[in-house]
Amino acid sequence: MLRSTLVVAGLSAIAVAQSMGISQQCISAVAGVAADPGASACLSTGSLLAIGTTSSSASLVPVINNWLTSLCGQPACSNDTLAAVTKNITSGCTTDLQAFGFSQDMTPAITQYVQQYYPTVRKIACLKSGNGLCVTQTLTSVEGLTGPLSLSAIENNTTAITKTIATLPNNITCSDCIKASYNIIEQDVPAIASDLKSGAQEKCGAAFVDGASVSGISQTASTGSNSNSGSTNGAHGAFSFIADGLKLGGVSGVLALFAFLA
Ligand SMILES: *[C@@H]1O[C@H](CO)[C@@H](O)[C@H](O)[C@H]1NC(C)=O
Ligand SMILES: *[C@@H]1O[C@H](CO)[C@@H](O)[C@H](O)[C@H]1NC(C)=O
Numbered sequence: 001m002l003r004s005t006l007v008v009a010g011l012s013a014i015a016v017a018q019s020m021g022i023s024q025q026c027i028s029a030v031a032g033v034a035a036d037p038g039a040s041a042c043l044s045t046g047s048l049l050a051i052g053t054t055s056s057s058a059s060l061v062p063v064i065n066n067w068l069t070s071l072c073g074q075p076a077c078s079n080d081t082l083a084a085v086t087k088n089i090t091s092g093c094t095t096d097l098q099a100f101g102f103s104q105d106m107t108p109a110i111t112q113y114v115q116q117y118y119p120t121v122r123k124i125a126c127l128k129s130g131n132g133l134c135v136t137q138t139l140t141s142v143e144g145l146t147g148p149l150s151l152s153a154i155e156n157n158t159t160a161i162t163k164t165i166a167t168l169p170n171n172i173t174c175s176d177c178i179k180a181s182y183n184i185i186e187q188d189v190p191a192i193a194s195d196l197k198s199g200a201q202e203k204c205g206a207a208f209v210d211g212a213s214v215s216g217i218s219q220t221a222s223t224g225s226n227s228n229s230g231s232t233n234g235a236h237g238a239f240s241f242i243a244d245g246l247k248l249g250g251v252s253g254v255l256a257l258f259a260f261l262a
């Protein structure tokens with residue numbers, strides 16, 4: 001059954017999140033976002049369920065590739081949806097985010113940032129080089145230096161990975177994909193591009209910051225508008241179960257539910 005499979009994947013994703021020390025309240029908030037029809041459609045949360053069934057030593061790049069491919073084909077999130085997601089995550093994950101200096105009173109400012117930069121981030125995430133997404137191509141190049149970017153490597157080898165990423169060679173940081181990303185930033189947020197410009201020019205040369213479009217790079221972000229049908233597909237349904245289960249009685253409640261479905 002598709003639904004059972006999705007529930008198993010969702011449960012595995014929850015187990016992974018718990019093993020990484022994410023609070024129950026935060027997991028519930030994320031499950032709530034995934035159960036929200038509007039947010040789950042524009043963020044394609046259903047395709048992230050595969051994290052739960054990926055071996056901890058396997059690369060996450062294929063999951064990220066499938067997730068972005070699906071997300072880029074969906075209409076963008078509305079500002080209302082982004083505000084609701086930000087509100088739910090910041091209130092559910094307050095204790096988890098404190099480590100990064102977050103406090104509740106920052107929520108309005110964060111919402112503003114999310115709404116302001118989301119279209120830019122989405123455009124960059126949906127850039128394609130030839131037949132493949134730029135993000136996938138770049139991460140695959142990075143993996144050539146770090147080894148597979150797996151859950152286990154990210155959890156257990158963070159320092160080494162961070163160090164490698166901070167000192168990436170020019171053939172990764174100055175690629176056509178990164179130039180096209182820089183061009184998007186320059187168009188959308190010129191203030192940030194002007195801060196980046198001299199460093200980028202020094203590292204990658206004058207041609208990198210000339211603003212010329214890059215041949216072979218295309219934009220795949222859907223510009224369609226949300227039909228707002230509120231339809232509930234299998235993934236939404238599975239996530240609703242998980243979200244409800246967590247609200248009712250934690251993971252044991254979901255396990256009981258899963259036993260029932262299976
Ligand atoms: C936010 O949380 C509320 C209350 O749990 C829920 O009804 C709503 O669907 C959630 N929205 C999003 C986008 O997460
Ligand atoms: C969304 O919100 C941002 C900032 O809060 C604003 O700049 C932008 O114009 C809004 N977009 C739409 C489509 O209303």
Ligand SMILES: *[C@@H]1O[C@H](CO)[C@@H](O)[C@H](O)[C@H]1NC(C)=O
Pocket residue numbers: 141169171172
């Ligand atoms: C970058 O250069 C190194 C050394 O010349 C090479 O081994 C590697 O494959 C190159 N990477 C990319 C993404 O071109």
Ligand SMILES: *[C@@H]1O[C@H](CO)[C@@H](O)[C@H](O)[C@H]1NC(C)=O
Pocket residue numbers: 145146147153157160161164
């Ligand atoms: C940890 O990272 C370093 C450098 O990125 C890499 O050489 C090493 O193989 C990694 N070890 C594991 C267990 O992933």
Ligand SMILES: *[C@@H]1O[C@H](CO)[C@@H](O)[C@H](O)[C@H]1NC(C)=O
Pocket residue numbers: 056057151152153155156
């Ligand atoms: C990190 O390493 C420990 C000890 O080797 C292991 O038990 C744990 O499962 C690893 N983390 C992940 C996510 O695989």
